[in-house]
Amino acid sequence: xxxxxxxxGPLSVPEGAIASLNCTYSxxxxxxxxxxxxxxxxxxxxxxxxxxxxxxxxxxFTAQLNKASQYVSLLIRDSQPSDSATYLCAVLFSxxxxxxxxxxxxxxxxxx
Amino acid sequence: xxxxxxSPTHLIKTRGQQVTLRCSSQSGHNTVSWYQQALGQGPQxxxxxxREEENGRGNFPPRFSGLQFPNYSSExxxxxxxxxxxxxxxxxxxxxxxxxxxxxxxxxxxxx
Numbered sequence: 001x002x003x004x005x006x007x008x009g010p011l012s013v014p015e016g017a018i019a020s021l022n023c024t025y026s027x028x029x030x031x032x033x034x035x036x037x038x039x040x041x042x043x044x045x046x047x048x049x050x051x052x053x054x055x056x057x058x059x060x061f062t063a064q065l066n067k068a069s070q071y072v073s074l075l076i077r078d079s080q081p082s083d084s085a086t087y088l089c090a091v092l093f094s095x096x097x098x099x100x101x102x103x104x105x106x107x108x109x110x111x112x
Numbered sequence: 113x114x115x116x117x118x119s120p121t122h123l124i125k126t127r128g129q130q131v132t133l134r135c136s137s138q139s140g141h142n143t144v145s146w147y148q149q150a151l152g153q154g155p156q157x158x159x160x161x162x163r164e165e166e167n168g169r170g171n172f173p174p175r176f177s178g179l180q181f182p183n184y185s186s187e188x189x190x191x192x193x194x195x196x197x198x199x200x201x202x203x204x205x206x207x208x209x210x211x212x213x214x215x216x217x218x219x220x221x222x223x224x
Contacts, residue, residue, distance in 0.1 A: 004154075032210065043202055043215040044155065088154050098145055098209030099168050102154030 002027050002093045006103035014111055019076040021106050023089030032092035033072045039085045079110045114139045116205050116216035124222045125193050133188040133219045135203030144186040147202040161186055162209050198223045
């Protein structure tokens with residue numbers, strides 16, 4: 001059973017702080033990893049994809065991947081109240097052509 | 113560039129009925145994946161269509177079926193609706209099965 005695990009939260013951070021969201025996955029040979037943001041009542045929005053070990057930065061977002069530890073994280077710098085949402089980690093496992101496995105999501109609350 | 117669209121937005125059905133949900137893929141994308149998202153959970157993969165062929169299926173019964181048309185739009189059909197089928201149904205399009213997937217706004221299905 002291939003799994004993706006996230007802490008459901010809520011994770012509460014003050015405005016301007018760094019929010020750190022974590023995800024672990026069960027399949028060592030997975031190749032593609034994605035972070036989606038989902039506002040309440042809306043559909044998931046792709047915010048980051050990462051395929052290689054290390055860091056990938058896009059604006060205030062940094063995705064970090066460690067395949068040896070089977071761990072992927074998302075850092076949000078200078079957190080804003082508008083970042084308050086559920087963040088979904090998704091993994092494309094090896095041997096699949098397109099089946100994304102999602103974690104249950106971490107709810108982030110950014111307090112003004 | 114036109115994004116992913118879905119119809120209808122909301123739908124109420126009674127147990128035992130049948131439903132058809134529709135999805136138009138993003139311009140230039142040839143692959144459509146369908147997901148079911150229950151409240152408080154991450155999306156669960158139903159199946160994927162690539163160039164009009166089913167290209168992977170999740171752990172859903174045969175009463176969940178679909179098809180893809182030559183213009184890459186897609187339908188999800190659910191027969192013999194059950195109360196547990198109440199969920200947000202998401203369509204995602206991509207260029208190929210293993211690439212980034214972009215979600216439509218979803219269809220909220222309620223089964224009474």
